[in-house]
Amino acid sequence: MDELPTEISVLTLNCWGLKYISKLRRERISEIGRQLSIASPQPHIVALQELFTQEDYWAIRRQTRFILPYGKFYHSAALGGGLAILSRWPIQESTMLRYPLNGRPTAFWRGDWYVGKGVACARIRYGPDPKHVIEVFNTHTHAPYEGGQPDDSYLCHRMAQSWEIAKLMRGAAERGHLVLGMGDFNMIPLSPEHRIITAHAPVVDAWRVLHPDSSVGPATHPAEQARHRPIPTAEFNIVENGAASDGPTNTWRWSSKQQKLLGIGKPEVTVPPDTIDHRGKRLDYVFASSGEIPTLGGSWTVRRVSVGMMMRHPQLGCSLSDHFAVEAVLAFESTAAEPTKIWPPTPKAAAATVTEKRDITSENDTIIAEDNINLRDSLHNGTYLQSPTSSSFHEDSASKKNRASFDHQQQQQKHYYKLPESDYTALLDLIHTYALREQRQLKYRGLHFFVALFVTIASLVGVWFIGDRTYVGFILILVSSLGLTAGTVDGLMALLFFKAELRALKEFEWEVRNARAFAGAAVRGDGMLADVVPVRLEDEDSDDD
Known part of the structure; x- marks a missing residue:
């Protein structure tokens, strides 16, 4: 290496x-x-x-x-x-x-x-x-x-x-x-x-x-x-x-x-x-x-x-x-050396730095606080970004300085898991609108298949009764065959694609609603989730959901 x-x-x-x-x-x-x-x-x-x-x-x-x-x-x-x-x-x-x-x-x-x-x-x-x-x-x-x-x-x-x-x-x-x-x-x-x-x-x-x-x-x-x-x-x-x-x-x-x-x-x-x-x-x-x-x-x-x-x-x-x-x-x-800043911290951040340093008394607390200050400035600059829920950091093997820094990061980073309420609402509305479109497509394409099947059967029955007019029978069979082929393609699309896409939309909607519930719990600070509102997509396949 x-x-x-x-x-x-x-x-x-x-x-x-x-x-x-x-x-x-x-x-x-x-x-x-x-x-x-x-x-x-x-x-x-x-x-x-x-x-x-x-x-x-x-x-x-x-x-x-x-x-x-x-x-x-x-x-x-x-x-x-x-x-x-x-x-x-x-x-x-x-x-x-x-x-x-x-x-x-x-x-x-x-x-x-x-x-x-x-x-x-x-x-x-x-x-x-x-x-x-x-x-x-x-x-x-x-x-x-x-x-x-x-x-x-x-x-x-x-x-x-x-x-x-x-x-x-x-x-x-x-x-x-x-x-x-x-x-x-x-x-x-x-x-x-x-x-x-x-x-x-x-x-x-x-x-x-x-x-x-x-x-x-x-x-x-x-x-x-x-x-x-x-x-x-x-x-x-x-x-x-x-x-x-x-x-x-x-x-x-x-x-x-x-x-x-x-x-x-x-x-x-x-x-x-x-x-x-x-x-x-x-x-x-x-x-x-x-x-x-x-x-x-x-x-x-x-x-x-x-x-x-x-x-x-x-x-x-x-x-x-x-x-x-x-x-x-x-x-x-x-982190052992003073971080290189991409641009200076804002005056507000600099003022906070002075205030926090003034409140520090013990040597260990000074180390911890200065590390947190540098980390906060870096987060403000957008140059540092750490996972808020990393599980690989073991407290028993870490120094007090790193432990305090890591805890501070977790507090700083909580907001990265949530969007504003209006964004979740807009996203759910978008999912609902698109699901309605796909449900219509599923309905029309399924209907096309059954209409094409009915027309094909009717054409075959018609051929039985037309007698010697073979050219009419040929036209009926040709048109009905082409129609059934198109109808079969639409039927397969309805069954294999639009059904699958509606299921994917259900999963997506559940995840968005769940994320919104977590975001609401984080805002309240109680760590508890509100009941998730039932999905709005029609339960097309409740028999196997």
Whole structure:
């Protein structure tokens, strides 16, 4: 095992590797691999999305094998999930978990259901201690085909997917491991999906740690317009807002006329940095925890974050993907030394520090209080984040200082498990609305099957009585056969898909109601749960629930 790292460099990139659809796929993927191999700083962990073929995966692996000798290509559903993880350190364990709510097979032209979207999980060991483990969660959530509007019928899918990955990251943090959640989340900052992750998992959005005032969407989005900020330039959107998607500097967002200016032997076409950027936004994220502070003797903090992989293909002149990468560097800070602050604490926090130090009398209490003060300042800065319920910290083997620090963390972190009441209510309303839609679909498609079956039987009876008019019989059999085929497909959809999705919605609703009950108990401070309100979904299958 190499010497323990003091910094971990990570990168996430949507490669746009759709077979038969993505333009110049092979050339771009090969160049992505080459650029990863010469990147500075060298990445230690890379999460890739939309890498749908093993041919493309191995094209990248061949070029990165010396700096990222370990890798995993994840298989899912009929067309594959398009997820891969590369690592400098051994991957001890991996899992591909499909989302319970995962698109619709009826929308075959969109393909989300057929690729089996989910979470690629990898457990990576970077040192000898049991807690020297990084748990990586790489995902590509459902695309917002309907613009992410309140009536977006896929919004419920993305909310459920955020809920699922938040549970996975929370579990990893409670095991005392460093957590990395990376990928194309198809959400904008501070959206409901984003709030679910940062509220229900002890992780931070790395970009907002260092850029807390960055945009919350493209300039045209109502949430961003409400901030009354000037429309950003292309450079500002990249450097400050982390807009790795849809900006004017990405050639795949250019018009067809502009793209014709690119190609082999053609002069380089540049975009002025002061170009106004109306559409650039952040869809790609790095979420991170701190690891178990008492056991590790320190914490992983966010040191740097940036948009990367912006170079053009050296011959073709095009961007390497329709997304840019998001890169982050985590640094380990020991609690034995004064933590390095990313920015100074607020005057209010500084005043609290002076007051608390004045009240300390004994030497041991001074050590404990100063540690708590530093921890609180770090929590305020957003650089430290520790699991609130880690069970691996053993009181009998810990020092008084670490024990007090850990207890203080637990008190500080309780709020990470709950959303505001209004968010839970909105989420339950969304689930209920979507469930009604699926119940209607189940009813209509089931009815279609029985109507098609009735028409087929009636046609066969009609053929019996038409006598010698064989052409009429042929038409009746042809039409009824086609109708029965379509009706059978709808019947199977009703039985196998819509029934299953309604059951998944029931599970999701129960979890949301249960979380709301816990949040209410935490607010009251009594630790007791109120009775959970019965689910509103109709009990379609009470016989086996």
